[in-house]
Amino acid sequence: MSRLPRDFFERDTITVAKELLGKILVHEVSGRRLCGKIVETEAYCGITDKAAHSYGGKLTPRVKPMYGMAGTSYIYFIYGMYNCFNIVTQAEGIPEAVLIRALEPLTEFDFISQNRFKENYNKLKASKIKALSNGPGKLCIAFSLDRSLNNYDMCKYHSCFYIESPVKNNSPEIVSAKRIGIDYAEEFKDKPWRFYIKDNNFVSYK
DNA sequence: AATGCGATTCTCT
DNA sequence: GAGAATCGCATTT
Numbered sequence: 001m002s003r004l005p006r007d008f009f010e011r012d013t014i015t016v017a018k019e020l021l022g023k024i025l026v027h028e029v030s031g032r033r034l035c036g037k038i039v040e041t042e043a044y045c046g047i048t049d050k051a052a053h054s055y056g057g058k059l060t061p062r063v064k065p066m067y068g069m070a071g072t073s074y075i076y077f078i079y080g081m082y083n084c085f086n087i088v089t090q091a092e093g094i095p096e097a098v099l100i101r102a103l104e105p106l107t108e109f110d111f112i113s114q115n116r117f118k119e120n121y122n123k124l125k126a127s128k129i130k131a132l133s134n135g136p137g138k139l140c141i142a143f144s145l146d147r148s149l150n151n152y153d154m155c156k157y158h159s160c161f162y163i164e165s166p167v168k169n170n171s172p173e174i175v176s177a178k179r180i181g182i183d184y185a186e187e188f189k190d191k192p193w194r195f196y197i198k199d200n201n202f203v204s205y206k
Numbered sequence: 207a208a209t210g211c212g213a214t215t216c217t218c219t
Numbered sequence: 220g221a222g223a224a225t226c227g228c229a230t231t232t
């Protein structure tokens with residue numbers, strides 16, 4: 001298994017958002033290998049997209065990673081207590097990205113469960129198992145993603161934080177829907193640029 | 207199942 | 220000083 005190459009990310013953002021579904025996010029930390037299947041994404045289509053942080057070519061210190069190479073992480077702080085994790089798409093200088101909205105945990109269940117709820121996985125009720133990482137803020141807590149991993153090159157050879165293809169290359173059935181939490185985005189708030197795997201239990205909103 | 211609200215702090219004006 | 224690509228809990232239906 002190997003890291004998805006920069007070519008994968010250096011493409012049209014909506015295409016990348018769809019093709020990321022079913023791929024595996026890997027974060028190697030404190031001797032562990034945290035893996036989660038990507039089950040929900042949102043495309044943020046740069047300078048023309050009123051919902052994107054880079055709308056209109058805005059370039060502040062926070063947004064700067066979006067202008068970096070494809071495969072760069074963009075992790076920002078939101079609502080006073082959460083982080084959101086994106087992967088930058090398109091060539092350097094084109095500020096577009098895909099928000100990872102939900103993951104299905106695949107390894108290190110107790111570690112992930114401790115991160116989220118301070119209790120072991122086998123103590124969790126079904127409702128909490130589902131809530132481990134079914135949202136952009138939740139998955140950052142569960143998978144130990146914070147701003148120390150912002151502006152990180154996920155395609156470099158020795159990265160500890162990257163995306164890989166699953167062993168079995170199944171292409172999931174994809175549902176398109178409106179993006180979440182962007183009421184300010186006027187005519188862009190209803191664009192069907194959220195994508196999720198049909199019938200997956202770890203999707204945030206259906 | 208749906209709705210409402212408070213928490214909490216970074217970012218930019 | 221206002222607002223934010225959210226979450227969890229409480230309340231109502």
